[in-house]
Amino acid sequence: MTFQKLASSCQEIVASYPNAQIGVAILDGEQSFYFKEDTVFRSASIIKIPILLSSYLNFEDKLDDIAIIPERLIVEGAGVIPFLTGKLPFTYRNLMELMIIVSDNTASNALLYRNSMDTVNQLMKDMGCHTSKIERYFMDEEAVLKGLDNTTTAKEMVIMLQQIGESGGILDEEQKTDALRILGNQQSEEMLPAYTFDEEIHYYHKTGGLTGVDHDVAIIEYQEKKIYVAVLTQDWEDGFTGKKCIAEIGKVIVDYLKS
Structure with a gap:
């Protein structure tokens, strides 16, 4: 399959879901496919990637120190920390792992607090991501009611992933290797990787979801090939169709990589 065929297949998939908003950015070296790549979406949990990047920079020599989690930032929703008994000590690296893997x-709120919203937002601007922004903590519904939210675009998520997957970015080699390790242990596999069990295909990715919102952004590697993918979707009427749409795009990407 040529890249042009991949692009046309993705276009057909997007067109088959006319009632949803979908933004796609796929980058393979000098070849790219963009569809509404600058459309602004509620970011859900994919905005945790710039928090991960910021944490490597700000806690460079403290990653294995015991972290402080402010009581007011302990929330439910995704994750496990609120449901664990006892005062368990977590390092900053543990929080980074929990933020991405589950x-x-x-963990995300604690890291965002320690980095500060201003710092993470400035980092995104420094990377050239001028549309993405963090305005609230996770699970802060009062902030949402006040009109505050976290937002991003497909194109800017690929820019952030390139900081991990490409040389010359903001992370050093050791930090990039560790970030890939964490992203590679992602436990949510029902979107981009859903149609393959091929262990030669490696997904380094982060998913995100809210009511009516499903996203998956990834660095995907197969043998000597590497591709960057961001699929952002919203306005779904159920919790299944968006995941199916993203999985279909994931399938044609696998077909392309293995052709």
């Missing part, structure tokens, strides 16, 4: 909202 999308733990408490």
